[in-house]
Amino acid sequence: MGFKLKAAPMQVTGKEEVYDVIIVGGGPAGLTAALYSARYELKPVVIAKLVGGYMTEAPVVDDYPGLPDTPGEELVNKFVSHVRKYNVPIIQDEVVNIYRKNGLWCAETASEKTICGYAVILAVGSEKRKLNVKGEEEFTGRGVSYCATCDGPLFKDKVVAVVGGGNSALTSALYLASLASKVYLIHRRDTFKAFKVYVEKAASNPKIEILKNTIIKEIVGDTRVRGIVVYDKSRGEEKTLTVDGVFIEIGLKPPKEFFEKIGLEVDESGHVVVKVDRSTNLEGVFVAGDAAGGPYKYRFEQIITAAADGAIAADAAFKYILSTKKT
Amino acid sequence: MGFKLKAAPMQVTGKEEVYDVIIVGGGPAGLTAALYSARYELKPVVIAKLVGGYMTEAPVVDDYPGLPDTPGEELVNKFVSHVRKYNVPIIQDEVVNIYRKNGLWCAETASEKTICGYAVILAVGSEKRKLNVKGEEEFTGRGVSYCATCDGPLFKDKVVAVVGGGNSALTSALYLASLASKVYLIHRRDTFKAFKVYVEKAASNPKIEILKNTIIKEIVGDTRVRGIVVYDKSRGEEKTLTVDGVFIEIGLKPPKEFFEKIGLEVDESGHVVVKVDRSTNLEGVFVAGDAAGGPYKYRFEQIITAAADGAIAADAAFKYILSTKKT
Numbered sequence: 146m147g148f149k150l151k152a153a154p155m156q157v158t159g160k161e162e163v164y165d166v167i168i169v170g171g172g173p174a175g176l177t178a179a180l181y182s183a184r185y186e187l188k189p190v191v192i193a194k195l196v197g198g199y200m201t202e203a204p205v206v207d208d209y210p211g212l213p214d215t216p217g218e219e220l221v222n223k224f225v226s227h228v229r230k231y232n233v234p235i236i237q238d239e240v241v242n243i244y245r246k247n248g249l250w251c252a253e254t255a256s257e258k259t260i261c262g263y264a265v266i267l268a269v270g271s272e273k274r275k276l277n278v279k280g281e282e283e284f285t286g287r288g289v290s291y292c293a294t295c296d297g298p299l300f301k302d303k304v305v306a307v308v309g310g311g312n313s314a315l316t317s318a319l320y321l322a323s324l325a326s327k328v329y330l331i332h333r334r335d336t337f338k339a340f341k342v343y344v345e346k347a348a349s350n351p352k353i354e355i356l357k358n359t360i361i362k363e364i365v366g367d368t369r370v371r372g373i374v375v376y377d378k379s380r381g382e383e384k385t386l387t388v389d390g391v392f393i394e395i396g397l398k399p400p401k402e403f404f405e406k407i408g409l410e411v412d413e414s415g416h417v418v419v420k421v422d423r424s425t426n427l428e429g430v431f432v433a434g435d436a437a438g439g440p441y442k443y444r445f446e447q448i449i450t451a452a453a454d455g456a457i458a459a460d461a462a463f464k465y466i467l468s469t470k471k472t
Numbered sequence: 473m474g475f476k477l478k479a480a481p482m483q484v485t486g487k488e489e490v491y492d493v494i495i496v497g498g499g500p501a502g503l504t505a506a507l508y509s510a511r512y513e514l515k516p517v518v519i520a521k522l523v524g525g526y527m528t529e530a531p532v533v534d535d536y537p538g539l540p541d542t543p544g545e546e547l548v549n550k551f552v553s554h555v556r557k558y559n560v561p562i563i564q565d566e567v568v569n570i571y572r573k574n575g576l577w578c579a580e581t582a583s584e585k586t587i588c589g590y591a592v593i594l595a596v597g598s599e600k601r602k603l604n605v606k607g608e609e610e611f612t613g614r615g616v617s618y619c620a621t622c623d624g625p626l627f628k629d630k631v632v633a634v635v636g637g638g639n640s641a642l643t644s645a646l647y648l649a650s651l652a653s654k655v656y657l658i659h660r661r662d663t664f665k666a667f668k669v670y671v672e673k674a675a676s677n678p679k680i681e682i683l684k685n686t687i688i689k690e691i692v693g694d695t696r697v698r699g700i701v702v703y704d705k706s707r708g709e710e711k712t713l714t715v716d717g718v719f720i721e722i723g724l725k726p727p728k729e730f731f732e733k734i735g736l737e738v739d740e741s742g743h744v745v746v747k748v749d750r751s752t753n754l755e756g757v758f759v760a761g762d763a764a765g766g767p768y769k770y771r772f773e774q775i776i777t778a779a780a781d782g783a784i785a786a787d788a789a790f791k792y793i794l795s796t797k798k799t
Contacts, residue, residue, distance in 0.1 A: 177537045177776065184535060184625055186650035208511060210504045210779050211550035212538060213557055223538035230540055294787070298511055319794055323513035342795045421770045441768060443748045443784050449504065452537050453780030457770050460621070467646055468669045 163261050164190045166462050167252050169240045170268035172198025173448045174434025176224040177455030178266045178462075183231035185463045190260060191228070191235040192252060197221030198270050200448060204286050208295060209448045220448070236260075240269075243407045243430070250429055263470055264429045264462040267417070268455055271399040271435040271446070276308060280364030281393070288370025293317035293392045294447065302326050303389035306373055308361060310334055314394040315343035321392065322352040329386060330355045331375060364391055397446070399436045412438045422461035423454060429465060433458035490588050491517045493789050494579050496567045497595035499525025500775045501761025503551040504782030505593045505789075510558035512790045517587060518555070518562040519579060524548030525597050527775060531613050535622060536775045547775070563587075570594075570734045570757070577756055590797055591756045591789040594736075594744070595782055598726040598762040598773070603635065607691030608720070615697025620644035620719045621774065629653050630716035633700055635688060637661055641721040642670035648719065649679040656713060657682045658702060691718055724773070726763045739765045749788035750781060756792060760785035 166182045168175045171193025182189035195201060203217030212220065228235065239255040243265060251261040273291035275281060281289055290296040293307070297320060305325045307318040310332040316339075318330045330347060335357055337344045347353045356375060362383065363374040370391055376383045401415030410418045410426040416438020423431045433454035435446045443450075493509045495502050498520025509516035522528060530544030539547065555562065566582040570592060578588040600618035602608060608616055617623040620634070624647060632652045634645040637659040643666075645657045657674060662684055664671045674680050683702060689710065690701040697718055703710045728742030737745045737753040743765020750758045760781035762773045770777075 173537065180535065180537055181621075184621070185647055208507065208783075209538070210500065210507055210554055211536070211547060213554045220538060227537055227540045294508075294511070316791060316794060320512055320790070340795070346794065421768060423770075441748060443750075443788075445784055445787050447780075447783055449776070449783050450780045453774075453777045456535075456774055456776050457772055460772050461770075463647070464643060467643060467673065468667070 162190075163249065164188050165262055165466055166190075166264045166266060166459070167192065167250065167260055167262040168266045168268060169193075169243075169252065170198065170270060170434070171196035171235065172200060172268060172270050172434060172451060173224065174268035174270070174451040174455035174458075175266070176228050177452040178268055178433055178459045179228045179233045179235075179455075180231065181456045181459035182266075182462065183228070183233050185459065187459075187463060187466065189233050190262070191233060192238050192240050192254060192260065193235060194237070194239045196225060196235060196237060200224075202286055203295065205299075206295070206448065207298065243267075263466050264431065266423075266431045266433055266455070266458045266462060267436060268432070268434045268451070268458075269400060269403075269436050270451075271397040271416070273393070274396045274398050276361055276393055276395070278361055278363055280366065280370075284364055284366055284370045284391075287368065288366060288390050289364060290390060290392050291394070292446065293321055293394065294445075296390075296392075297321055297324065300325050300390045304387060305329070305390040305392060306331055306361075306386065306388045307392045307394060308332075309394040309396075310337045310339060311394070311396065312339045312343060313396070315339035315347055317392055317394045318347055318353055319343065319350065322347075322350050325352070325390075328353045329388065331359050331361060331373075332357050333360050333378070334358065335379075361391070397435065399438075404436075414438065416442070416444070423458040424461055424465070429469075431458040431462055489517075490576065491515050492589055492793055493517075493591045493593060493786070494519065494577065494587055494589040495593045495595060496520075496570075496579065497525065497597060497761070498523035498562065499527060499595060499597050499761060499778060500551065501595035501597070501778040501782040501785075502593070503555050504779040505595055505760055505786045506555045506560045506562075506782075507558065508783045508786035509593075509789065510555070510560050512786065514786075514790060514793065516560050516786075517589070518560060519565050519567050519581060519587065520562060521564070521566045523552060523562060523564060527551075529613050530622065532626075533622070533775065534625065567596075590793050591758065593750075593758045593760055593782070593785045593789060594763060595759075595761045595778070595785075596727060596730075596763050597778075598724040598743070600720070601723045601725050603688055603720055603722070605688055605690055607693065607697075611691055611693055611697045611718075614695065615693060615717050616691060617717065617719050618721070619773065620648055620721065621772075623717075623719075624648055624651065627652050627717045631714060632656070632717040632719060633658055633688075633713065633715045634719045634721060635659075636721040636723075637664045637666060638721070638723065639666045639670060640723075642666035642674055644719055644721045645674055645680055646670065646677065649674075649677050652679070652717075655680045656715065658686050658688060658700075659684050660687050660705075661685065662706075688718070724762065726765075731763075741765065743769070743771070750785040751788055751792070756796075758785040758789055
């Protein structure tokens with residue numbers, strides 16, 4: 146910035162580069178945080194294990210407003226070139242630790258680099274919980290999906306299975322029933338954790354067949370999903386159901402241990418508790434996107450919501466640096 | 473939806489159409505709410521006074537990730553065609569009242585139409601407070617801006633004026649000082665409402681010249697802004713300053729009276745107090761975008777944040793309808 150922030154990166158010790166904002170993660174939240182930080186004339190750096198994040202896995206994205214029917218890889222390229230236009234360095238590496246040093250935040254990477262800055266925006270996303278069954282990985286993006294909101298419209302008049310027993314499984318099943326020809330709702334337990342109203346709606350919906358006490362043993366197919374092998378635990382029966390899609394809605398798994406190591410406050414599910422400006426219990430550390438949680442974060446894992454989180458965190462980091470950095 | 477939501481629009485009386493979600497406003501929040509509602513197989517309708525909202529006024533938008541350097545009108549077209557792809561009706565009209573009737577929410581328009589639905593998403597945005605001086609309207613988009621974050625990068629190495637005395641004026645001046653060659657900070661009073669740290673940074677920044685007790689009398693130019701006529705109230709002096717841009721950062725003015733008429737809880741500045749899911753004190757009424765306020769809303773008036781709000785409100789409206797609508 147005009148008041149000398151632009152001097153970064155400068156050398157503090159022999160091996161450390163100093164930026165204004167270290168952005169960890171290369172999905173929509175991280176890349177948007179980079180765009181906004183650069184537009185604020187801050188000096189940001191992006192460190193990402195996977196540039197593009199989950200977008201890279203999406204065959205087609207049709208829920209990012211203004212860019213209908215865009216292949217995930219193409220959307221990643223659009224985000225990345227937008228960021229590169231502002232000359233933000235994007236380092237492909239994994240951040241393994243973050244710690245405080247000489248009034249700065251320093252990130253240590255898997256390749257043993259140390260990068261320091263005045264603020265950190267963690268936009269590391271969250272893994273989707275997996276069933277860990279045969280065929281799951283093979284058919285991801287080819288019938289196996291972890292997001293009904295994102296991929297549901299591709300299954301109009303098809304037969305799909307939804308796996309899970311919580312609110313997201315139930316609302317996904319109800320939503321999919323409005324467009325698919327049939328929905329199997331597969332739950333390993335006898336009772337549902339989801340709201341009663343959703344369970345009742347699902348039970349009375351003629352398109353939804355609920356299979357309780359049932360697990361998926363295998364997802365089968367050829368070039369894409371064709372069926373699932375299910376096992377009814379109470380009856381001891383195994384059978385194969387013909388389905389075109391499998392929606393696995395069994396929750397998210399943010400990197401809780403990593404957050405705890407840094408000293409961030411996390412909730413039960415491992416999401417970082419953020420304030421409305423995406424600041425955290427650690428001064429100068431912000432969390433944007435799917436890894437954020439707590440009462441001020443509406444959990445809705447979409448590209449558009451992650452991107453907005455990145456913009457908010459960048460604005461908050463800008464104000465934080467404005468208030469705290471000596472000129 | 474599968475459980476008969478798709479029957480809408482149906483006739484309740486002779487003159488009323490019934491939708492699932494009535495979306496009021498055609499900016500990024502409203503259009504994204506429409507996109508997400510339609511993807512959820514709800515039946516939405518958009519009623520907008522100005523399709524595109526403030527995007528229509530932007531000569532170039534470079535802060536919507538993935539679409540660099542896009543003229544405002546083009547961005548509006550991209551959003552609108554994305555929504556039209558899902559066959560969402562967009563009605564150009566002004567909603568003058570919203571009330572409860574037979575378990576539905578009904579919107580009354582300026583052209584005396586009545587449109588009813590199960591839920592309402594208000595995405596009516598917020599007017600920017602104006603100086604109301606000569607030249608202001610004429611040069612809007614041609615040197616006059618109400619958003620430093622949006623238009624700042626266009627003024628690299630230029631001379632600009634920022635008008636206002638609150639946090640947004642001060643942070644705008646500090647940000648602009650990092651790229652402009654000179655910044656006049658013009659404030660009508662003797663003291664600033666902004667945080668002390670910002671005021672001190674501005675006072676010590678060699679690029680910023682603070683003019684207190686000073687008002688802008690006129691914005692002058694030819695095809696674009698060339699200067700401002702300022703009047704120093706304490707000295708009784710008038711002079712003309714050569715500037716390339718004028719950033720008016722004196723606050724927002726949401727339609728408070730309209731919100732109060734409907735019965736919505738508003739804060740001091742007229743923004744509607746929303747919960748984390750953009751629901752309000754009125755069951756079934758959601759507020760997304762610049763008109764939203766309260767502790768769960770980080771006020772940062774950007775296209776990306778408004779769009780995310782629209783997606784969140786649509787998700788919440790979907791769940792609200794799922795829970796409350798009789799099948």
